[in-house]
Amino acid sequence: MVLPLAVTDTGDLARLNKLFGAMWSIKRAVQRDARAKVDAYWAAYHERNEQGAKAVQQRLGLSREALERCAYAHLEGSGHLKHHTSKALAMHMADEVWNGVHRHLFPDATGHRFGRPKTGRWYDFTRIPGRARSHTTANKWETFRLVGTLHGHAMAYTDGGQHEVQQLRRMPKPAVAAGTVPTGKVTASGKPRMRKATWWDHAGPLAVVFAGGPGSARGDLVLPVRIPQGPGQRARVEHFLASPGRWHKVDLVRRRKPGAWGGWVYEAHLMILGPGHASPAVAQMRQRAVALDRICGVDGNVSNLSIVSFPAGLAPAEGAPASTEITLTDAERARLEKEAKKRRGRARALERSRRATNTAQYGLSKKQTRRAERRAAKGLRDKTVTVPGGARAARADGVPKQAFRRDRLSEGYRRLRARQAEASASAAEHRRHRARAVAREIIAAHGVNLTVEDCDIRTWYRLWGKRLSQTTPGMLIAALDQECRAAGGRLVRASTWSTALSQHCLCGERVKKTLRDREHKCVACGLVGKRDLVSAALAAFVRLTDVDDPKTAYLDTAMSRHAQIMYGQGLEEALRESTTPSPKPVRRPGRVAVPHQRETTAHRTAARRPRATPDEPRPVRDHAGKPGRRPGCDPLFTLW
Structure with missing residues (x-):
């Protein structure tokens, strides 16, 4: 389940940015080490034939444990990474790199291998894997962990169940309750032993906590969770969050969003022990x-x-x-053509921005050249061209003299590129939902x-x-x-x-x-x-x-x-011709997205919510004019 994180504090955003930067540095270093080891492995052809592939892998350190030691060495060798991340996170990142190396070295059931491991890009690094929770040892969840309860979250944001949920834009960070709790043991005098309350005793609003890391001197990194509250979300939320004993693993994920501070929004991907959620309509189907x-x-x-x-x-x-x-x-x-037109417009805007920022790498177009010749013939001074429209400066074999990755990019170019990536991700998600x-x-x-x-x-x-x-x-x-x-x-x-x-x-x-x-x-x-x-x-x-x-x-x-x-x-x-009725249309907010049939007036009328009849009771409202709580109603029901 994807849980959006309401991160609005500038200090927490800065710590998250440094955490992702540190983990990206470790992953890139381990990927480079793994690529060098893989190249040496395939180059040792005679040694593999004489001593065996396993002996060569052991000598080069092509194993999960060896890559974990490489990650530890990079973490210890750098002076600044230890201030932002932990050894547990470095170990999990090395395991992620090893999964790609394993798919390259060993064929799958069909006999195919994956390609040579490569170093990814910074903008493609969006996930920090967490450690799974131990279900045999109590209170053992070393990296990111989800604390709180669904009932406590409902009580906190519904004022005890008196009104509908109000998850503010700037959600306050929950804190550990002050005081002591019993340990379950008794002293020699027969009194129960007490201990200081920790996050394991937190029963309030839901939050993701990164505790025990190198930044513990500044306090635990606490990220409030914003649970979905749209129509039909109650059963799904209860399936994933109602039983804390089923919570298994939390990964920290970031997603590009130009309107957010820093250009990223953060999410917690929760994995539980059990099947996924299927709505009653899907189960019946x-x-x-x-x-x-x-x-x-x-x-x-x-x-x-x-x-x-x-x-x-x-x-x-x-x-x-x-x-x-x-x-x-x-x-x-028509909808696809409209989206393609927007995509072409963004691509042209990106090209214009790149040309305007790197004018020395592009020549003049034929039209611009003729205009310059006419002005020179009339004795006029040369006109400055802000956006050259010619070909890129290249060598005799057609290779550009300067690589595209070395071009200077404006801030507007980066924002437009982020909006383009966000639109592409939204379109891809719509296609998956339609499928x-x-x-x-x-x-x-x-x-x-x-x-x-x-x-x-x-x-x-x-x-x-x-x-x-x-x-x-x-x-x-x-x-x-x-x-x-x-x-x-x-x-x-x-x-x-x-x-x-x-x-x-x-x-x-x-x-x-x-x-x-x-x-x-x-x-x-x-x-x-x-x-x-x-x-x-x-x-x-x-x-x-x-x-x-x-x-x-x-x-x-x-x-x-x-x-x-x-x-x-x-x-x-x-x-x-088709003899079965077409599948139901897939709707999108503000537009008609019908994959298999046109939307008629009858469809629009049937899709409207029926109005209440005079015999139906009206909802109970408090003195402020807002829907209130009926006597005997479940407080958690007001979340949805």
């Missing part, structure tokens, strides 16, 4: 999907996603074939057992990159895989070499088609339909000898022919 006994095929395309399903028994009494096409509507295309919503609607209509062709969508970007960035078929298929697994099913991948779904018909005949041919016409059986829907229907009859190996897939033409005979005209209608 998954239950309905599990109850469907259907076989389903999926065909991913550049411009759409086609799904066709049949009853598992292939009997007309059990149901009819269903088909769905996921395409972009006019409203969705999850569409995947849930698909499994609710077609079941949780799907088959799709095993295609490498990365190769499609060489020809249709712009279109793929709009439709995102890979993201939709990945979301389908996640939803199928969450509901107890599976998305099976079949090889295109052994099946060739787009080149076959349901009757078993081979019908050759080029990429330009978007309609399927079979001369043998007379079947006519959309090419993508026919491929999706054939995918439902793909069988695999080993479900984990796509190469063992083959097409069961006998079953596909049997389904064609059993359903006849109903199947042809399903292959000509």
Whole structure:
């Protein structure tokens, strides 16, 4: 769960900035050490053949413990890093670096390795991993830890449950309660032993604490937590925060935001011991999907996603074939064009700013050169060009004389670049949300057992990159895989070499088609339909000898022919157009973002909140005109 941190104190912001700077220095140093060790490992070819790879790794220090010792050495060798971070955080950062090195040295289950470890950038460093809580030893949580209780947070920001939650913009930092608490032991005289209260005894508002670090002389770093309080958030908040015994790990994360002080906002990512939260509507939808006994095929395309399903028994009494096409509507295309126009405008503004700040690195454009020649012919003085429009100064081989990373950047350029990064992150999150919503609607209509062709969508970007960035078929298929697994099913991948779904018909005949041919016409059986829907229907009859190996897939033409005979005209209608209602639109504040259908007046009317009738009781309000608390109401309920 993502918990926003209400960090408004300038001292805390400065400490956070120095903490991220120190951790970035340690990570970069360990990454450079790891890269040098990896290069030496691959260079020792004869030594690996003679003594073995394990002996070479041990000599070079390519292990988790060796990288942790490197991090300790960098921390101890520097004089200033010890004032901002701790050895525990340095150890966790070395473990993060080792994970990348491990993926590079050792192949995964498919036999692939990751690339050579590289040193990242400062702006890409956004996460400081924390240590997991010990559930066997009491009060052992060394780095970032979440303190407080949800009930205490509700009592603090609702004035004891008297009104709705009021989490101020500048939330006060909670403090440890003064006094002593019993230890659970008794003295020789029979009196209970007491100790000073600590953060483990804090039961007030929620906060993230970094205690015991090098900055403990200035006090613990306490960051107030702002819990979500929007509509429908109560069940989700209680799932993650109601049981402190399930809290397992807290990572400190920062996110770019130009309007914030310093350009960053900070969050705490909480991990709990247990399953994730699913709303009642999503759980009910998954239950309905599990109850469907259907076989389903999926065909991913550049411009759409086609799904066709049949009853598992292939009997007309059990149901009819269903088909769905996921395409972009006019409203969705208009929204994407608007966002692309804004993105192009930001890119042009960034280029103008870079050229204006580094005029010596760019030449004059043809228009600017002709104007300079005309002024020189008339005897006028040269006009200063603030934004040169020509090519960048380069060598004979085309390499720029000065690297782009050495250019001077204005403050406006940095702000505009941050706004561009924020807009890109927001658009990516919207695409992921849209993919999850569409995947849930698909499994609710077609079941949780799907088959799709095993295609490498990365190769499609060489020809249709712009279109793929709009439709995102890979993201939709990945979301389908996640939803199928969450509901107890599976998305099976079949090889295109052994099946060739787009080149076959349901009757078993081979019908050759080029990429330009978007309609399927079979001369043998007379079947006519959309090419993508026919491929999706054939995918439902793909069988695999080993479900984990796509190469063992083959097409069961006998079953596909049997389904064609059993359903006849109903199947042809399903292959000509979609027979299921389009998934629900994904709305965004202030705009219409409909992925699959246009929003009509009936949709807008149905989406409005129904007005209260005269028979309904009005909400109780206090003397200030604000909603108050009903007698006997749960104080925590006023949070939402």
